[in-house]
Amino acid sequence: MQVQRQPRVLLVEDESAQREVLTYNLEAEGFEVITAVTGDEALLLIQEEAPDLILLDWMLPNVSGIEVCRQVKARPETRPIPVIMLSARSEELDRVRGLETGADDYVVKPYSVAELMARLRTQLRRTRPAALGERLIFDDILLDAGEHRVYRAGKTVSLGPTEFRLLSTLMEKPGRVWSREQLLDRVWGRDIYVDTRTVDVHIGRLRKALMKEGGDDPVRTVRGAGYALG
Known part of the structure; x- marks a missing residue:
């Protein structure tokens, strides 16, 4: 992992x-x-x-x-x-x-x-607040990097380790558009070869987990560019 x-x-x-x-x-x-x-x-x-x-x-x-x-x-x-x-x-x-x-x-x-x-x-x-164990908040989503927990509207969101890292990256810079290559570097690291399509798969899993109990999709797809939060 x-x-x-x-x-x-x-x-x-x-x-x-x-x-x-x-x-x-x-x-x-x-x-x-x-x-x-x-x-x-x-x-x-x-x-x-x-x-x-x-x-x-x-x-x-x-x-x-x-x-x-x-x-x-x-x-x-x-x-x-x-x-x-x-x-x-x-x-x-x-x-x-x-x-x-x-x-x-x-x-x-x-x-x-x-x-x-x-x-x-x-x-x-x-x-890079998440890397220092800070708590991040965006709308009704709370990410506690120190406890490695995510909540939406007060309810616990179950995320895999990769989805947690993706969300923490997106929440550090709400509104910023991250390319797939930038997300690969931040989440998987430069020394690991992962196809950029893998990012799409994990973004899909993240969206599903965040909307499991209802609520709008907080992750925005920017065609030809990448993904952003909000």
Whole structure:
């Protein structure tokens, strides 16, 4: 049985000692970590790996962290990804520049790893709440990720593990249209080969379970694009 992948963090840091310490702590917290040493490498990985959050050092070889952040926030497909800027620059002007470039948070070196992890979770709570055990609500549907239970209009909804992961993904971003490929990546993982038609099968099962006790179909099919909630 495949489990929904943990939030994927892209760590962009050219200092090997810092990179190793952060990678160790992130993995210990259960995050999936990919790393980059340069800005160019980071931009490539952002497109290929679709991270859920970017930890970005300001001072990088060739392409700076500021430029990486600017490019990430300039593209509609990557703009929603939270960026936490890491920098030894502690002056207010530097903080303002980093935030105005689009960084969602700015952490000055040296920093407390515990505080950094807390800030990281704060950002992920906006974008991947189910992965952090949060309760999600949409209309009369309640998903308790911590207890792994789903209710509709107060009644328990029985879901298989795949349908639960599909629903949690859809409920994290109500209204967002997810392509079949995006759902495959989020629910099954990139290392697993599953035909895109399998997504349709499990969406059908999810709909059936959600409407078993009545109520409208909350899952919208967007022809040629994918699925959305609401």
